[in-house]
Amino acid sequence: MSEPYRRPISNTWWLKNPNYRFFMYRELTAVFILAFLIIFLWFLSSLARGPEAYNAFLQRLSSPWSILFHIVALIAACFHSSTWFNLTPKAVVVRKGEEKLPDAFLITPNYVGWLTISVIIFLIATWS
Amino acid sequence: MATAARSRGEAFWWAIFSAGGVVTALLVPIHILILGFVIPFWWGSIDTFSYERIHALLSQPLAKLYLIVLFSAPVFHCMHRIRHTMYDTGWRAYATPLAFVCYGGALLIMIIAIITIASI
Numbered sequence: 001m002s003e004p005y006r007r008p009i010s011n012t013w014w015l016k017n018p019n020y021r022f023f024m025y026r027e028l029t030a031v032f033i034l035a036f037l038i039i040f041l042w043f044l045s046s047l048a049r050g051p052e053a054y055n056a057f058l059q060r061l062s063s064p065w066s067i068l069f070h071i072v073a074l075i076a077a078c079f080h081s082s083t084w085f086n087l088t089p090k091a092v093v094v095r096k097g098e099e100k101l102p103d104a105f106l107i108t109p110n111y112v113g114w115l116t117i118s119v120i121i122f123l124i125a126t127w128s
Numbered sequence: 129m130a131t132a133a134r135s136r137g138e139a140f141w142w143a144i145f146s147a148g149g150v151v152t153a154l155l156v157p158i159h160i161l162i163l164g165f166v167i168p169f170w171w172g173s174i175d176t177f178s179y180e181r182i183h184a185l186l187s188q189p190l191a192k193l194y195l196i197v198l199f200s201a202p203v204f205h206c207m208h209r210i211r212h213t214m215y216d217t218g219w220r221a222y223a224t225p226l227a228f229v230c231y232g233g234a235l236l237i238m239i240i241a242i243i244t245i246a247s248i
Contacts, residue, residue: 011218024213027209030205030207033152033156034203034210037203037206044186044244044245045244051179054182054183058177061167062168062169067164069164080152081156081157113154114154117154117155117158121158121159125162125166126176
């Protein structure tokens, strides 16, 4: 049996439309998040190797390259979070009688939860 | 038949992808903020991020469990995205090796993460 016909698509199809570009930027956040996770793993491995390796790693964190990377990664991660939170009304439709509940009712709790969890993690990390 | 099996596989990856998306969205930004900015510019006590305190904090079983979740879910999420994006931008002909490299890579990072976290 032959393969179904597929219309050829150029590899740069996503440059043609702002919505497609938005989609690609969101997909690109995965690369920065993955890179951050590897750096975070490196941090944990320095912690496992002992005080000397740990302190050397902390020194590297204040280099300009590290700061620059974390600025980009933070922007990418927050962008990813907001696209994920804003999707909720697409995945879940809540009705109140005949009316569809406004999107904000579903989106806002995500941001509140995000902020709450972030504050808790910050306090655990810094409270001595 | 092959298509049904393929879509079942896709549903399985999508479930992991979606769980990974939630974990990533909620937990990753604050960890970037702490590691990238709070630690290098820390304004409080010098002991806060000392080896002794952080080691004591992260060697607890509950903290290790948390770190394993923090790693596994986002790594699969990211690799799934990278795989699909490459598939959509000209790698369609290499779909099978691409899936193998992406999910295999995710599994490898996860195994390294579990070994590392266990040894803290």
